[in-house]
Amino acid sequence: MRVMIAKSLLAALVASAAVLSPLYGQEKKEVQVHRDLVYGEVAGAPLTLDLYLPKSETASPLIVWIHGGGWRAGSNKNPPLVKLTEQGFALASIRYRFTDTAIFPAQIHDCKGAIRWLRANAKRYGLDSTRIAVAGSSAGGHLALLVGTSAGVAALEGDTGGNLDYPSDVQAVIDYFGPSDFVLRGQTQPERAYTNQSGSFALLGGTEGERLAVETERFASPANYISKDDPPLLVFHGTADRTVLLDQSQHMVQRYKAAGLEAELVVLENAGHGGKAFYRGVHLAEATRFLVDHLRDPDSQLDPDLTSPTR
Numbered sequence: 001m002r003v004m005i006a007k008s009l010l011a012a013l014v015a016s017a018a019v020l021s022p023l024y025g026q027e028k029k030e031v032q033v034h035r036d037l038v039y040g041e042v043a044g045a046p047l048t049l050d051l052y053l054p055k056s057e058t059a060s061p062l063i064v065w066i067h068g069g070g071w072r073a074g075s076n077k078n079p080p081l082v083k084l085t086e087q088g089f090a091l092a093s094i095r096y097r098f099t100d101t102a103i104f105p106a107q108i109h110d111c112k113g114a115i116r117w118l119r120a121n122a123k124r125y126g127l128d129s130t131r132i133a134v135a136g137s138s139a140g141g142h143l144a145l146l147v148g149t150s151a152g153v154a155a156l157e158g159d160t161g162g163n164l165d166y167p168s169d170v171q172a173v174i175d176y177f178g179p180s181d182f183v184l185r186g187q188t189q190p191e192r193a194y195t196n197q198s199g200s201f202a203l204l205g206g207t208e209g210e211r212l213a214v215e216t217e218r219f220a221s222p223a224n225y226i227s228k229d230d231p232p233l234l235v236f237h238g239t240a241d242r243t244v245l246l247d248q249s250q251h252m253v254q255r256y257k258a259a260g261l262e263a264e265l266v267v268l269e270n271a272g273h274g275g276k277a278f279y280r281g282v283h284l285a286e287a288t289r290f291l292v293d294h295l296r297d298p299d300s301q302l303d304p305d306l307t308s309p310t311r
Contacts (some may be wrong), residue, residue, distance in 0.1 A: 030055040031085045034125070039117035040110065040161025042097065047160065049094040049114055050076060051125060052085045059128035060090040061295035064115060064147075064170070068138030068178075068274070070199025071107055072099045080279040081135060084288060089295075090127055092118055096143070099202040104220050107203070108150070109158025111143050112168035119166040131295040133172035135287075137274060138244065139199060141178020145222035145252065148173035149230050155219075172294040174287055175235045176278055179244050180252035181224070182217035189245050223255050232262040234290045236278050238271025264290075 032053045040047040054060055065079040079093040096110035115132065122129040136144035150156045151169035179185055182200060186193040194201060196208050204216050218224045233256055237249040249265055256263035266286055271277055279287075 039114045049092050052091040054085050061131035062127050063091045064134045065093040066136030066140035066143045068140045071139045071203045103205040104203050108156050109160045113160030115168045116163040116166040117161045120163040132170045134170045135174035137176035141175040145175050149222045149225040172231050173233045177237045180248045181221045235265045238268045240270050241273045243273035
C-alpha cells in the first residue's frame, strides 16, 4: 500500500507537469458533447447520460463517471475527470435512480444498464467497447467498485435499458473515497450506518431504531464480490475524511491484494471527503497514468511513454 502526500501546491504542480508533459504536449483534442442521451427508462422516467467525445481517427477508450451525493442527490453535470477527454479519452457521466425513488439494487442496475447501452452504441459514437474504465466519488465510488467486482452477478445486473446481450464488465476501476464494506462500516462508523440521516441506511432500506441485517449489508458491499477476474483498481482517500472513513479504502485494497489482484491506494494527508485536490496535480497525473496503462491499445493515440509519477 503506498501513501502519496503532496507537500505543497507548487510541488504538486511541478510534479504533475513532469508526469504529463508527453501526453499534454500533444495538441488538445476537440471535444464533442452529447447531453441527456437516454440509456433506459424505468416507470416512464428516462435515465440519461452525458457523453464527451474527443475527435479521433480511432475508437476511443471510455471512462464512465458515476457521481456522488449519498445515493439520494447529486448531478452528473461537470464531471471532474472531463479534462481527460482532451487527451483522447471519451467520458460518459451517468444519472441513476436515487433512494427517494428506489432502494438498492436499483442504483447498480442503472449503472450496469448504462455500460451495456454504451457498448451497444459504441460504433455509433466511436467508442472502443473493449477498453472501458469506471470511476466515481463517494456514493459513486461505491457503485464504481461494485461495477468492477460484480460482473455477471445476476442479482446485481438487472435489466435497466435492455441490451442484455452486452456485458457490463470493465477493464479498470478508479474509486474516490467510496464505501466498500457496509458490514465494516456498521462496526467502525455506526453513527453513519444506522440512522435515517445516513445515505447508506436509506440505500439499504433501513428502519429507524433497527440495525441492518448482515446479509443486506453484504449484498451491497463491493468487497463481498471480489474474485480473481476483477480489473485493476486505483483508490484515492483523505486521512481527514469523517464521512467515509479511510478504513473502507484500506480494507478494499487489502482484500484485493489478498486475492492476487492489482490495487493501489493513494492517501491524501489532511484531505476530507472530496475537494479539488483529488482531481488536480500529482493526483490527476496518477489517475491518468493508471488509465493509460490499463486502457492503452497499440493503435491508440494515447501516449505509451509516460514517465512514472513522482512518489
